[in-house]
Each structure stands twice: as C-alpha cells, then as structure tokens.
Amino acid sequence: MxxxxxxxxxxxxxxxxxxxxxxxxxxxxxxxxxxxxxxxxxxxxxxxxxxxxxxxxxxxxxxxxxxxxxxxxxxxxVDSSGNLSIVGEINAINWKDKYIDLLEKYNNLLLKQLENDSQI
The missing domain is CATH 1.10.260.40 (lambda repressor-like DNA-binding domains)
Structure with missing residues (x-):
C-alpha cells in the first residue's frame, strides 16, 4: 500500500x-x-x-x-523566541556551502589568470 x-x-x-x-x-x-x-x-x-x-x-x-x-x-x-529554526539552519548551511564553492571556483580562476599573466 x-x-x-x-x-x-x-x-x-x-x-x-x-x-x-x-x-x-x-x-x-x-x-x-x-x-x-x-x-x-x-x-x-x-x-x-x-x-x-x-x-x-x-x-x-x-x-x-x-x-x-x-x-x-x-x-x-530553538531560537530565542521559542521557535524551531531547523529549516532556517538547513537553508543557511546550504547557502554557506554554495558560497564556499563559489569562492573556491573564483580563487581557481584567479590563480589561472595569474599563471597566464606570468607567462606573457
């Protein structure tokens, strides 16, 4: 069933x-x-x-x-007003992970650009 x-x-x-x-x-x-x-x-x-x-x-x-x-x-x-904030925390963790991933991609891009600039 x-x-x-x-x-x-x-x-x-x-x-x-x-x-x-x-x-x-x-x-x-x-x-x-x-x-x-x-x-x-x-x-x-x-x-x-x-x-x-x-x-x-x-x-x-x-x-x-x-x-x-x-x-x-x-x-x-539970937050200070007594409300459960588990959903908010899950969303915050997801956004944090996305932000860190984006920062790592940006850092890799900068490193590649630096390597290309130094070869010229």
Missing part, C-alpha cells in the same frame, strides 16, 4: 493536540502552507523532520524508509 505522507503527518499532529495555527506559527509559515502539506502525497523529508521536531514526535515510526530513531534523538535547535 502506498503511503500518503501529508495525511499521516496531519493525523499525528492532530493526535498530539497541536492546532494548525500553532504549528504554522512555530514553523514560521502561514496556515495555508500547512494545509498544502496535508494534501501532498509525498512530502520532503526536511518538512516531516521539522514538524517532528516541533511537535516532539519521532516520525521514524511512520516513515522508517526516511528516518532512523537517531534522527529524532538529536536535540532540536
């Missing part, structure tokens, strides 16, 4: 007693986005993970193909 990720996540959220408004506020998104998640057959693992951290639920039970128990034993990162 094929799983509907959005429906499973919605069921867990409601069983845990979280309101959609509360989840949206803690995720720093609007309620419509949360409802869109529920309608998606396949959700990105990052979304499921961040929801699990917010509601303190181990989604490795429902999605053993996506997560292990250890994924949800790591401590969640």
């Amino acid at each position: 094929d799983k509907h990720y959005g429906q499973i996540v919605e069921l867990v959220i409601r069983k845990k007693g979280y309101s959609i408004s509360e989840l949206a506020r803690l995720s720093q998104i609007n309620r419509k986005c949360v409802y869109n998640w529920f309608n998606q057959k396949y959700l990105k693992p990052e979304i499921i993970y961040s929801v699990g951290c917010i509601i303190h639920h181990d989604f490795s039970v429902e999605f053993p193909e996506l997560f292990t128990k250890e994924d949800f034993t790591r401590s969640s990162v």
